[in-house]
Amino acid sequence: MPNADRLLRYGVSGGLSALTHFGVGLAGTRVLPPVPASSAGFAASVVVSYLLQHSWVFRSGTGHRVAAPRFLAVTAAAFTLNAAVLWLGADVIGGPYPAVQAVALVLIPLLNYAINSRWTFTGVRPDPSPTAPTPSPSPPGD
Structure with missing residues (x-):
């Protein structure tokens, strides 16, 4: 959760x-x-x-080369879902636009959050801790 x-x-x-x-x-x-x-x-x-x-x-540590294309794919899927919900709800079923759009406006953020949190931005940046040991430099000649 x-x-x-x-x-x-x-x-x-x-x-x-x-x-x-x-x-x-x-x-x-x-x-x-x-x-x-x-x-x-x-x-x-x-x-x-x-x-x-x-x-x-998400405070993601996932690099932009990985995260940005994933984010754009999720955004494209959300755009498609919006069109599908509006087509089904308004055109096929004949529901009123405001009600149908409201359904899409609830579904899309939920879907986006679920996918972005589990796929797009999976790498969490490490929390720099002042108590974490820092590596010692190698002696010259190693």
């Missing part, structure tokens, strides 16, 4: 990512049509989310 502090950090990270998406998208509409502006906001939010989750939420 994840600790409450990490879940809180995950929630804050998600909120900052959403604000980034909205803020960059809104600012972008001054020079771009809405879809490209929102796309720029989405791209910026992915960067913010990745950096916060890697360094702060």
